[in-house]
Amino acid sequence: MTTHTTLSAPPAPAAPSRRSHPEGGSKLERRRQRWGWLFVTPFLVVFALFLVFPLFYAFGMSLFTSTLATGTRFTGFDNYAKAFTDPLFLEGLGRVAAYALVMIPAQLIVALAAALVLDTLATRLSRLSRLLIFAPYAIPVVIGALMWSFLYSPRFGPSATLFDVVGLPAPDFLAADSVFGSLVNIVTWQWSGYYMVVIYAALRSIDPAVYEAARIDGANGWQTATRIKVPMISSSMVMVITFALIGTLQFFTEPVVLRNIAQGAIDAAYTPNMYAYSLAFSYSQFNYASAIAFSLGILVFAGSYVFLFLTRKQSGLK
Amino acid sequence: MSVFAPRADVRDEPLTTATGLPSHEDRSVRDRRRRNGGRRIGSHVFLVILAIYFIIPIWWLAVAATKDTSGLFGSPAFWFDDHFAFFENLAGLFTQQGGIYWRWLANSFLYAFAGGIGATILAILAGYGFAKYRFRGRGAVFTIILGSVMVPLTALVIPTFMLLSQYGIINTPWAVILPSLLSPFGVYLMRVYTQDAVPDEMLEAARIDGAGELRTFFQVALPLLKPAIVTVLLLSIVGTWNNFFLPLAVLTDETLLPVTVGLNRWTALSNAGAGGEQVWNLITTGAFVSVLPLILSFLFLQRYWQGGLSIGSIK
């Protein structure tokens, strides 16, 4: 294959469209570039069918109002005005924001600490630990939440026996004020390993020469970690945080599963996504549910955009 | 299997190794690290504590799968009961509702592989298209695709249901597989990887030799994309395997459910508990058996995981 490249390619790699081509001009180029569409089309067809079209349909639904008593009529953006003044929606938003403020740093700290430690070790124990930490990713969220709901159970969970050992009364993990921590725990458990692997891979890509230079300058382990490693993987961290942010703002599965055993502590509108779900499937208010879901989507988009904008230097995007 | 694989300098060459782990350490650095014994013990203890935390629920599940229902509620959570009931539970999985559990498991495999492989194929093609061709509207379309991960699923369920109903494929495997073919993150990963791993010169050379675009793709580009393909495949399969909400919404027939929805149904049944239908022991054993394939595949396919996730993170 290498012999081919010496025939016609100029010494430096350059974009094909800028090179003069022995066979023809830019018209051929353009025709060839349109092959791009061909490759992209299969995906786009499915994308259009199962995402764009339903999205437009859902948006259309959100412009109508259908009440139980009076049927459906067009109301434009009324539903959105209602959503943004709906105390249940706003409360849910505040709640997921609070979750984001706690869960994202929690997952990040665990993932970062584990990745940094793993980066300095090369033993079989560390490799085993890495696998074990990543293992929860293999568990479907529903099953993970199910397992934790057993573990949180005052009767069947270990909390009674564990706390007996220390001599304290077992805490109720499912009471209104403790369910926040309980959910933070489930999510941290489920996702930290995944983020850890991403960060670890980024750490592994750092040129060891940098460490050599740092060692010569007298940096110790901690300084190396905080002043060299972390800044150098900032783009990965930004990506991790962005995904975690999107996921947290759309918090749904874990509270829904836990709600089965904590109906008082977790109500039907606990998170905005749950609110949309309850509106649609429990109360048959499909139009308003669409508006809530879209409003949430808009906020998620805005939030992510703001975050990426604020971290554009670190993320190296655009 | 060595942790230290040959490393590619990020700026110059694409990642061409299967492991993709782009780091290797030179001997002196390794020696130095061996000398920091004390800190290493601390680090190991920290890792062990973390590992225990992450393993606890899985251990609980494994132990719970060996108990029968009264043992579940009677014996301590983290240790075995006197009565080792694992094989009884497995037998129960075969008899409960005519062995529908295994049907569920088979469904999960079907949906995950069909959806995963299909999603990967679409992602490979689209990623290549975005990476190697400059066509009008490329940027806008790609941004829209990326933005789609932010759409809350709840917004899409009703319209998707209606669409699938219209085409008469509601309550069939297609209802789960077709929507699962979408993997925007897969497209993103493939694009990023293709940009680095497939040099334009090689494509040019193939074209000069007279190869058409498709042939160029299959014979030149595809072999170079192997590591990313494996990663996207694994991610898509795991994603579809773990999918819960979609099959819950579009499937009614019990024999079509994947194992996540099926187990959830048994849980609802056991909670409501009418007439002797508490099957907690089957739920725990069923959950345990259902997570085994993924955990085992993680164990044996570690290198691909690490390699692939590094692609996205470096960019």
Place this chain on the structure above:
Amino acid sequence: MKSKLLAASGVVAVAAAALTGCSTGPAEASCTNEILQPDATQVSVWAWYPAFEQVVDLFNETHDEVQICWTNAGQGNDEYTKFSTAVESGSGAPDVIMLESEVLSSFSIRDALVDLTEFGANDVKGDYTEGAWKDVSSGDAVYAIPVDGGPMGMLYRKDILDQYGIAVPTTWDEFAAAAQALKDAGAPGVLADFPTNGRAYNQALFAQAGSVPFAYDNAEPTSIGIDVNDDGSKQVLSYWDDLVKKGLVATDDAFTADYNTKLVDGSYAIYVAAAWGPGYLGGLSDADTDAEWKAAPVPQWDAANPVQINWGGSTFAVTSQAKDKEAAAVVAKEVFGTEEAWKIGIEEAALFPLWKPILESDYFRDLEYPFFGGQQINKDVFLEAAGGYTGFTFSPFQNYAYDQLTEQLYAMVQGEKSSDQALDDLQASLEAYATEQGFTIE
């Protein structure tokens, strides 16, 4: 080469999927049960009764022109969610569906159910109790055929009450006294549980004190009467709030694994239950083998004027998406319309029949339940409860109403508000919701 392998496996997988997809065909063709007469009209049925397959088989054997194609589409809310989606999208609903009576008006208001009076519903009216028939009717229309009910009684642990020398309460005052006595005697458990997520259970307790929370008639679908903070409800709720505050009853959520265990291990000495309660208890494993369960009538506010109450109960309705409504109506009327079907329902599924021929039969009256040490619980308790039940009107947004009730009760139990306040807040929130949904409040 890996990509070839990938491509090959991809083709195989997709082909397999295609084959499976093709063979299941349209939803109706995939029945859990066997169709005996392939040429007959098939009626699709969604139901979650235990042992229902036997009842379906019985029907299919005895009907040549109509065959049931049954699927279990989930229990309770899981099934309702699917049905709701199918109604909204205009397709995907079964011909006949099992619905609890409390959700009938939520679906009839969306025109999802067929008025069965055109299909001979009134022919079978005489086979059902007055209360049962009222639950499935709205004005002159009849939207479903009753199947089973939940007349309420009190199941108690005789061994625990005897151990602490407590007499079986017959009034709520005696109940409170018993609860106090149990605590004073140092028992490890409490007398009963007050679940904030009791939903229909809590509603029934209020009804016993005369509460009529909703006035709704499908003939006038846009007006509704809401009265949830009436004196009866307030009396009942403040009674229970008092017991909760004194620690005499537990406040565990119902229908969880924890709750199930506590029911059977003596943590609760009394279970105020519906007639399907015994079946529920009997099915719970890890039961205390020394337990001696007995049934007694539910406590009353006024011993001289007993009021019977009901918790739950299911029906079969014909959906407006049914292709052959006549055939569907036949199924709804007849599937649980024979003695043989009911024997299965009673013995295998622990259902309480609302079908008079079996309800009033000697067989049912004299039935001895081994779980209760051979007590004839129907004769002693549940027949009278069923007979005295006069029916109940649910709102067309009952799911929402129950969710709100749960929230208010939870807040009360957490000490955030008084019982009166909780009911007043409930009234306000339901009125606001009804107005928002376009109802006029009477």
